[in-house]
Amino acid sequence: MVLTEKFEIKVFILYLLKSLNIPLDYDTISEIVVQDGFVNFFDFADCFADLVEAGQIDAFIDAELPTYLISETGRETVSNVETKVYNTVREQALRSAQRLIALRRDGIRISSDLVPCEDGYSIKCSITDSTKTLMNVELYVTEERYAHQLRGNFEDNAEIVYKGVMALLSGDVNYIFNE
Numbered sequence: 001m002v003l004t005e006k007f008e009i010k011v012f013i014l015y016l017l018k019s020l021n022i023p024l025d026y027d028t029i030s031e032i033v034v035q036d037g038f039v040n041f042f043d044f045a046d047c048f049a050d051l052v053e054a055g056q057i058d059a060f061i062d063a064e065l066p067t068y069l070i071s072e073t074g075r076e077t078v079s080n081v082e083t084k085v086y087n088t089v090r091e092q093a094l095r096s097a098q099r100l101i102a103l104r105r106d107g108i109r110i111s112s113d114l115v116p117c118e119d120g121y122s123i124k125c126s127i128t129d130s131t132k133t134l135m136n137v138e139l140y141v142t143e144e145r146y147a148h149q150l151r152g153n154f155e156d157n158a159e160i161v162y163k164g165v166m167a168l169l170s171g172d173v174n175y176i177f178n179e
Contacts, residue, residue: 001089003038009047012039012085012093014056014070014078019094020101023060023067028104032097038089099159108134110158112151121147125154127162135162 003009013033017024024032026048033044051057056074060067070078082090103110107130115122120142127134141147154161166172 014074015082017070023069025065
């Protein structure tokens, strides 16, 4: 589902800011709002500017980066209309937002790349922090559709993939091999 109506997008942005309830910089808010594909960047930028101008979002100018937080007016507004955005969209977006914030707080980056190669595709997935690579996996598959599926699953569940790899390599999860 893609949100295209300005009203829905504004409600979506306010809902996420209300639920997270922490000051965030513009780039982080942008990434949170567009990461699941419910809103495109240009619609986000337009609606976000409208919300700031209308006093629904407060801007705090620090020495480094301005941060933003939902205003009391924004809270009141979104409380009355947040059900206008589908529950499944709200829940998925909030989970993704919380994950992104937790990863950023810990300095962890998740990245993936899909590279066409001879007779197939190479999927490169990695998890890094500021000083080291925690996991780096490269897989080869023959079908493009399957390659995109694997890449998407990694991006959506990187922590689970990491925990699974660690469990398998350490021998803590042997049930996979039992038939």
